[in-house]
Amino acid sequence: MIAGHLRREWCDSTSMLDERTAHARALFKGIAPAYGTPAEILSFGQYGRWRRALVRAMGLRASDVVLDVATGTGLIARDITKQYGCRVVGVDQSIEMIGRAQGLSDRVGADANALPFHDSRFDRLVFSYLLRYVADPPQTLRELVRVLKPGGALASVEFGVPPSPLPRIGWSVHALGVFPFxxxxxxxxxxHVGAFLPHSIVDWAKEWPLERQVDMWHAAGITEIKTRRMTFGTGVLIKGRKRGG
Known part of the structure; x- marks a missing residue:
């Protein structure tokens, strides 16, 4: 495939999508030109640091072929190619987002629940802010693991709610008050993003606390799982390896 070419692997009709997936596609359609802005505001300007921590956690080599799921505008892919020179294939359900992505060898418009790749295709896989938007997180995670080679590294970053009382109060004031305004x-x-995103993060943290997320990763076939709370727990990094290899 020619670098930068965009391939679609879905039907454009939102009637074929589950409710959460359709909502996520609609949510980000209108903000693609400046997608990184809400993340920077909500993370107290730490979003770039979280991305760099995520990239470092992957143990990348120049020869690796990396799949970046929910690549958005390709900020993580850009960091990977700039630092390591890896080939990065990006997947996102938003044509508007991935159409603006940089740092990708290939771009594929597809649903994370039905990746258009053979089993055990990629050396490394990274995803960010994904599972919160899908109807069945365990099923989506299993699909990601399917296309990863045995022994391959998997890493993700997601927003979190601080576990300690004082940071949690500060986060609540910022996320539920300042950010929407x-x-x-x-x-x-x-x-619309400002009204939706903070409550989405709170709901995710309640339904999928970190310990339960680790159990989900184990059940999907991931081992050597490590977690890291960043910036008082407002960001959460998880990494591991696919069993085998």
Missing amino acids: ATRAFGPEWA
């Missing part, structure tokens, strides 16, 4: 300045699409 600040996003209104960017227009109606951003206002």
Whole structure:
């Protein structure tokens, strides 16, 4: 495939999508030109540091072929190619987002629940802010593991809610008060993101606390699992390896 070419692997009709997937696609369609902005605001400017920590956690080599699922505008892929020179294949359900991505060898518009790749295809796999948007996180994670080579590394980053009382109070004031107000300045699409995202993070943290996420990774066939809470727990990094190899 020619580098930079965009291949679609889905039907454009949202009637074929589950509710969460359709909502996520609609949510990010209007904000693709400046996707990184809400992450920077909500992470207290730490989003770039979290990305770099995620890339370092993967143990990359220049010869690795990496799959970046939910690549968005390709910020993680750009960091990987710049630092390690790996070939990175990006997947995202949003044509608007992935169409602006940089640092990708190949771009594929596809659903993370039905990746258009053979089993055991990739040396490394990275995903960010993904499982919170799918209807069945364990099933989606199993699909990601399917295309990873045995022994291959898997790593992810997601927003979190601080576990300690004082940081949690500060986060709540910022995320539930300041953030929704600040996003209104960017227009109606951003206002919708501002109203939705903080509550989505809270709901995810309640339904999938870190210990339960680790259990989900184990059940999907991942071993050597390590976790790291970043910036008082507002960011969560998880990494591991596919069994075998």
